[in-house]
Amino acid sequence: MRNTARWAAALGLTAGAVCGPLIGAAVAAPGAAPSSLYAPSALVLTTGHGNDAATATPERAVTLNCAPSASGTHPAAVTACAELRAVGGDLGALKPAGDVACTKIYDPVVVTVQGVWQGKRVSYERTFGNACARDAVGGSLFAF
Numbered sequence: 491m492r493n494t495a496r497w498a499a500a501l502g503l504t505a506g507a508v509c510g511p512l513i514g515a516a517v518a519a520p521g522a523a524p525s526s527l528y529a530p531s532a533l534v535l536t537t538g539h540g541n542d543a544a545t546a547t548p549e550r551a552v553t554l555n556c557a558p559s560a561s562g563t564h565p566a567a568v569t570a571c572a573e574l575r576a577v578g579g580d581l582g583a584l585k586p587a588g589d590v591a592c593t594k595i596y597d598p599v600v601v602t603v604q605g606v607w608q609g610k611r612v613s614y615e616r617t618f619g620n621a622c623a624r625d626a627v628g629g630s631l632f633a634f
Contacts, residue, residue, distance in 0.1 A: 527558075529557065529606075529608040529609030530557060530606045530608075530609060531555065531556035531557040531571075531574075531579075531605075531606060531607050531608055531609075532553070532554070532555045532556075532562075532605050532606055533553070533554045533555075533556075533603050533604065533605035533606070533607065533612060534551060534552070534553055534554075534603070534604050534605055535551065535552050535553075535554060535564070535601070535602070535603050535631075535632070535634065536548040536550065536551040536601070536602045537549060537550050537551075537599060537600065537601050537602075537624070537632065537634070538550075538599070538600055539597065539598065539599055539600070540598060540599075540600050540617075541598050541600070541617060542600060542615070542617060543600050543602050543615045546600040548602075550634055552564040552565075552634045554567055554570055554571065555567070556571035556574060556575070556607075557608070564634055565633070565634055566630040566633065566634075569629075569630040570630050570631045573628075573629050573630060573631045574607065574631065579607035579608060579610070579612070581603055581612070581614040581616075582614070584627050584628060584629075584631070585627065586623070586626040586627045587626050587627075587629065590622070590625075590626040592619075592620065592622035592623050592626060593620065593622065594619070595619075595620055596619055596620065597619075597620045597621070598617050598618065598619065598620070599617070599618045599619075599620060599621050599623075599624045600615065600616070600617050600618075601614075601615070601616050601618070601624060601628065601632055602614065602615045603615075
């Protein structure tokens with residue numbers, strides 16, 4: 491009888507030690523709070539020479555995260571996020587800077603932006619006449 495009681499106690503302690511952490515995780519998962527209070531804003535930006543994204547080979551690509559703070563591989567993430575916030579994430583609303591004069595040499599440059607801005611899917615493609623025209627419109631957003 492004593493051996494049976496010892497085996498039962500040992501088995502109970504072993505089961506508790508092995509399964510205890512799993513039970514706590516299972517109970518916490520359904521009612522778990524969201525991991526962030528911010529809607530995701532994570533983008534991948536590419537640029538390359540060509541007439542459209544389908545035929546152009548991307549020459550550079552960066553990541554840009556804007557929530558909860560600016561980060562990613564973009565060299566000017568803070569400024570780029572501020573430019574996006576200024577247009578409410580609408581990349582089509584970006585306007586060229588008024589004080590920039592570009593040559594009329596046609597050397598097409600394609601910019602693409604894919605990802606999520608404040609929880610909404612973003613898919614943007616635009617072809618500029620040359621790199622100067624791209625930089626005039628994108629400011630620091632497209633300067634990578």
